[in-house]
Amino acid sequence: MKIVIASDHGGFDLKEQIKSYFDQKKISYDDLGTHSKDSVDYPDYGKKLGLSVVNNGYDFGIAICGTGIGISIAANKVKGVRAALVYDENTGRLAKEHNNANVIALGGRTTTREKAISIIESFMEASFEARHQTRINKIKDIEG
Secondary structure, three states: OOEEEEEOHHHHHHHHHHHHHHHHHOOOEEEOOOOOOOOOOHHHHHHHHHHHHHHOOOOEEEEEEOOOHHHHHHHHOOOOOOEEEOOOHHHHHHHHHOOOOOEEEEEOOOOOHHHHHHHHHHHHHOOOOHHHHHHHHHHHHHHO
C-alpha cells in the first residue's frame, strides 16, 4: 500500500502521530509537509496532496488541517480527487465503500490519535462497492 500524507500547521501534531503509527506498523508513506508548526496555508497542501494522489500512483492520501474542512475543499479542486472529511469509523468505511474516496481528511484539532488511527484502519479495510460506480461516473462528468 502506498499512502501520501500532508497537513497544515493545525494538523501537524496529528500528522506526526499518524506517521509514528505507520512506522510502527511498517506501513509505507510519503510526507508532503508541512514539517513544523509554523503557520502555512492549507490550500497549498491540499493541492499538493491532491496532485500527488492523482499523478503519482498513491492508493490514497490523508489530508489534515485544524478541522479537515479547508484542506478537503482544496484537495477536491484537483480533478480526479474524491476527498471525504471523515470523523468516525463509519464515515471512514463508507467513504471508501460508497464514494471510492482517494483522500480522507481529518481535523487535527478535532480528532484524537486513537480515533484517527481507527478511522484510517476502517478506511484501509474497506473496499469500493461497484454498485456505486454510476454515481462516481456522474462525479467525473461534473469535473468535465
